[in-house]
């Protein structure tokens with residue numbers, strides 16, 4: 001009965017929030033479990049010191065089967081091009097084929113107002129983010145830039161399958177609910193009829209015929225053009241359940257959705273593939289607050305809970321989420337400044353530990 005988790009804090013507040021999350025993992029697991037943390041390097045600061053952003057040892061540890069999963073903090077990526085540097089989390093997702101970015105957006109249980117409880121399932125490997133761009137000079141001396149967008153049947157099928165599987169799982173824990181879980185397919189196939197058309201077509205097919213009929217029998221499917229999706233997301237976020245989207249739309253709607261639940265500091269994600277999972281807070285390295293001890297650890301604690309749940313520790317994950325909700329709802333005094341409080345990373349972590 002052992003669990004080995006890689007910790008990759010990387011840059012900025014990653015070094016403050018990943019240790020907080022690891023303390024909560026340690027506390028929630030039964031003492032009979034032999035828990036082992038493996039500390040791994042990556043990041044822009046490492047690159048500046050050594051010329052390497054993602055050491056081979058870090059990749060190898062994630063690939064060679066020695067880890068059950070990993071937690072990633074955040075990286076600082078300069079907005080200008082730095083020779084030899086590219087983002088280590090983007091590279092890790094690619095090397096480990098973590099093709100789904102799963103982002104729950106939730107209001108805490110017990111909070112006042114209408115509850116938001118949605119999961120955005122974002123395709124993580126293609127779309128416009130294949131970075132196939134070119135620029136050409138026109139006869140009149142002006143320039144025109146082009147980007148190629150890739151949507152494959154294979155990637156669309158596996159992301160849609162993951163979204164419907166997540167919906168099935170949500171349906172199971174929601175036994176008393178009258179309605180079946182709903183998957184909203186986000187696209188713009190009225191304009192991009194070939195690329196988004198293919199994404200939509202595959203999602204529909206997965207719904208009708210996937211997982212041996214269980215998706216059609218136990219979930220519902222809906223579709224939404226991405227522009228009206230944003231509109232509805234802001235007006236009636238409580239009506240969404242699971243949303244599945246190509247990479248670019250998924251990126252935009254999930255950051256937007258983060259604004260609906262208070263702060264980037266509370267939004268978690270998991271990078272999921274068929275063989276590995278990395279929990280990762282959605283936020284970046286927050287250079288404006290790094291080193292001050294006031295970074296909100298909740299996004300990382302919730303990401304750790306997603307990782308544990310992915311590894312089958314569902315009851316422990318649920319306890320972590322419940323403790324976080326209790327702190328959010330009942331201890332406004334303890335919360336960090338991003339949520340309007342005067343609290344600290346340590347103070348929030350201690351309160352979560354207390355409620356476990």
Ligand code: NAI
Nearest residue numbers: 074075076077078264265283284285286288289295296338
């Ligand atoms: P950011 O997410 O780092 O910060 C945006 C704002 O939210 C800042 O005011 C920050 O203080 C606040 N914030 C973020 N996380 C917080 C937390 N846990 N607690 C309290 N406040 C929090 O995004 P920004 O400023 O656009 O980027 C900073 C750096 O992070 C850049 O180098 C960027 O490239 C990188 N970045 C990395 C990501 C990743 O590792 N996946 C994702 C987004 C940005």
Ligand code: MG
Nearest residue numbers: 251252254255
């Ligand atoms: Mg983003």
